[in-house]
Every structure is written in structure tokens, then in C-alpha cells.
Amino acid sequence: MTLTLRKTLFTTTILSTLCLGANAMAADYRNNPFTLTYDTAITQNLKGKVNLQTVNYPLNGINISANVYTPANFNPNKKYPAIVVAHPNGGVKEQVAGLYAQKLAEQGYITIVADASYQGASGGEPRNTDKPFNRINDIHGMVDFLQNFQGVDVNRIGALGICGGGGYTLATAQSDKRIKSVATVSMFNTGLVRRNGMNDSQIASIQERLAQASQARTLENQGDIQYSANADLTKITDDEIAKMPAGLYREGFEYYGKTHFHPNSTPRYTTSSLLDLMTFDATDHVNLINQPLLMIAGSRADTRYMTEQAFAKATGTQNKELVLIDGASHIETYWKPEYVKPISEKLVAFFGKNL
Known part of the structure; x- marks a missing residue:
């Protein structure tokens, strides 16, 4: 592989993992x-x-670590609507997913946000394995947990996915009809970007990257774990961030590496995961979603096209709405009060009507 291609791969894998910025x-x-x-x-x-x-609860032999938010004056003998929240790629439950889980709990919902299998405080080896099946099954697992959590109305469970968690939430809701309504914020179609690059910028190198992933699996079976986007967020300087291209890339490093840093959060993932990621697309069967659907994205987000593509393909439901948050970038929907407030209000109205 050429040095130029390696640099391009590193940049794009960091970028597409970090779906993650603040000032x-x-x-x-x-x-x-x-x-x-x-x-x-x-x-x-x-x-x-x-x-x-x-x-904590077991899922496919792995210990899952999760946070459950309960509403004010919670009474376990009553029944409450509930929402599972899926976090972004590289993120953990303590960051933006927790923010929106808390916002919804403040409005009367029981919410759960779990660290993905192989990531964060959840178990699984090799660490930071990032495969669609696992992420989708994590969402099924959160629904399983809520169905057995005292106080949950099992007939009123919704799902919210943020960034990469949004794409996996779309994929989960295609088949899991225990989920009665579906919402995404800044949806990121991980498989599409791993395969084609942002805005189809890496189509020419697909076969070479698949060969690299195949070799990584061989090495992994020999005990040598290869990682992509293997950056140490604690060592990224402000000057280095300032030199990065504007948009998701720069803001992601600001958010995850500086302003909202958590030691369990990392952009890296096993290179062998690309064998599964590059053949996955969150929209392949999105027409199977017949539940109410809300998709929210920033009007300035460089990932906006992914939400619009998925929304257009979601032909199985007539109860759907696309909302663009004026002036917001992808990362700004994670933390800026002037954007979090209208997003939260829209989510509360949507789930209030459709759960």
C-alpha cells in the first residue's frame, strides 16, 4: 500500500469513526x-x-454496562413509556447519548443507554471490535432489558440513535417490532462510509482496503490485533486540531479529545471489523420500517446527506418526518444548547405522540 493511501485511510477512518466538537x-x-x-x-x-x-446484564456471553435514567418521582408500580438510546461510533454512554437519555427522562420516560459490546465499560475481546451485528444486537439487548425492568410499559418502547447509533437503530427497527417508534439524530451510515468514504471519496480504493482488512484478520488469528483510526486522543494538541479540515473531523477531535473527553471513548476499531462493516448499509432494508420515524440532522452537517438518503428510502412508513436544525453542524447537535433544546423538544413531541 502506498504512503499516500495509508494517510488517506487513516484520515478517513478517524473521520468516519469520530461522528463525534465544541469550543x-x-x-x-x-x-x-x-x-x-x-x-x-x-x-x-x-x-x-x-x-x-x-x-450490568449479559448479552451473548458479554457483560454489558449501561445507565438507566428514571423520571422524577419514579414509582416502579406505575407504567412508563421507555426509550433505548444508541451512542455514536467511538462514543460511550456518558457523553451525548447520556445527555439525550437524561433529557427524555426529565419528560417522564425511562431511558437506557448502554456501552456497545467490546467497547467502553462493556466486555468483549478483542477490544474495540466494531461489527454491525454486535451494534444491532446491543439495541435488541437494551429492549430485552427494558422489557424486564420494573415500571416499563412494554407496549410503549421507542428507540433513539445518534450518529453511528442512528444507522444501527434504523437497521434494528427494520425487524424488531417491539420498537414502536424510531428517531435518529445526526444519523451516520457507518457501512457506507467505511466502504465508499465520506461523500464517496474512496470508491477507487475499496478492493485494496478489503485486502488490508483480510490480512488483518489473518494476523488477528495469530494474536496480532490490528487497529484502524488508532489515535490517542489524550495526545492530540490544540494546534494539531486547528490544522485539521473544518467540519466533522476537526469538531470530532475537539468533542471527544478535549471538551467531552471520557477515558472509555476511543476512535479506534479492529481493522478486521471492516470485513463486516464494508458489506453493511443501514439503508439496505430500511423500507421494512413501518413504525413512526423521525430523522433530525443539522442543516450545515457534512453528514446530512446520509439522513436524507435514508429518509427517502424509508418508504414503508407514511408517518415520517425529516427535521433540519438550522445552522447546526453534525457535532453541534451533541452539545450546543441552542440546538440541543429544539432537538429535545422535537423528540419529546414525537415520542409523546407515537408511544
Whole structure:
């Protein structure tokens, strides 16, 4: 492989993993007992307020680590609508997924956000294996958990996916009809980008990258784990970030490496995962979604086209809505109050009507 191609691969794999940006420091995970990174995060469980419960459960032989948010004045003998929240690629439950899970809990929903299998605080080896089957099954697993959680109305479970979690949520809802309504924020079609690159910028190198992934699997079977997008976020300097191209790439490093840093979050994934990722597309059977569908994206997001493509293909439901948040980039939908507020309000209205 040429040096130029290696540099291009590194840039694109980092970019497509980080679906993740901010200009001012948010809450420091070290100062939060739940290690939450977002502003307005709860810091303690108080009577009459939204509470957070850390839970663990087995899924396909792997221990899953999750946070469950319960509404204010939660009464386990009552029935509440509930929502599973899937986090972005490279993200963990303490970041943006937790933010929206808390926002929804504040409006009366039981919500759960789990670290993906092989990632974050969840188990699984090799670490940071990133395969569509696992991410989809993680969402099925969150639904399984909620169905057995006291207080959940099993007939009113919805799903929210953010960035890569949005694409996997679309794929999950195609078959899992326990999910009664589906929403995405800044949806990222991971398989499409792993295969074609952002805006189809890497189509010419597909076969070469598949050969690299195949070789990585051979090495992995010999005990030598190969990683793509293997950047150490703790060593990225402000000057290096400033020199990065504007958009998802730069803002992602700001968000995950600086302002909303969490030690369990990383952009890297096993190179062998590309064997599964590059043959996956979140929209392949999106017409099977017959549930109410809401898709939200920033009007300035360089990933906006993925939401629009998926929305156009979602012909199986007549109850669908595409919302563009004026002026927002992909990452800004994760944290900026002026964008989080209207997104949260739209989500609450959507789930309130369709759960």
C-alpha cells in the first residue's frame, strides 16, 4: 500500500469513526460521580428528581454496562413509556447519548443507554471490535432489558440513535417490532462510509482496503490485533486540531479529545471489523420500517446527506418526518444548547405522540 493511501485511510477512518466538537469545556468526567461529561448532567440521585442507575446484564456471553435514567418521582408500580438510546461510533454512554437519555427522562420516560459490546465499560475481546451485528444486537439487548425492568410499559418502547447509533437503530427497527417508534439524530451510515468514504471519496480504493482488512484478520488469528483510526486522543494538541479540515473531523477531535473527553471513548476499531462493516448499509432494508420515524440532522452537517438518503428510502412508513436544525453542524447537535433544546423538544413531541 502506498504512503499516500495509508494517510488517506487513516484520515478517513478517524473521520468516519469520530461522528463525534465544541469550543468550550463541558463537564469534567472526573468531577461527576457517574463520570458523565455533558453540561447539566445529574451528579446525585435525589428524591423527586431524575435518578441514574448503573446496571450490568449479559448479552451473548458479554457483560454489558449501561445507565438507566428514571423520571422524577419514579414509582416502579406505575407504567412508563421507555426509550433505548444508541451512542455514536467511538462514543460511550456518558457523553451525548447520556445527555439525550437524561433529557427524555426529565419528560417522564425511562431511558437506557448502554456501552456497545467490546467497547467502553462493556466486555468483549478483542477490544474495540466494531461489527454491525454486535451494534444491532446491543439495541435488541437494551429492549430485552427494558422489557424486564420494573415500571416499563412494554407496549410503549421507542428507540433513539445518534450518529453511528442512528444507522444501527434504523437497521434494528427494520425487524424488531417491539420498537414502536424510531428517531435518529445526526444519523451516520457507518457501512457506507467505511466502504465508499465520506461523500464517496474512496470508491477507487475499496478492493485494496478489503485486502488490508483480510490480512488483518489473518494476523488477528495469530494474536496480532490490528487497529484502524488508532489515535490517542489524550495526545492530540490544540494546534494539531486547528490544522485539521473544518467540519466533522476537526469538531470530532475537539468533542471527544478535549471538551467531552471520557477515558472509555476511543476512535479506534479492529481493522478486521471492516470485513463486516464494508458489506453493511443501514439503508439496505430500511423500507421494512413501518413504525413512526423521525430523522433530525443539522442543516450545515457534512453528514446530512446520509439522513436524507435514508429518509427517502424509508418508504414503508407514511408517518415520517425529516427535521433540519438550522445552522447546526453534525457535532453541534451533541452539545450546543441552542440546538440541543429544539432537538429535545422535537423528540419529546414525537415520542409523546407515537408511544
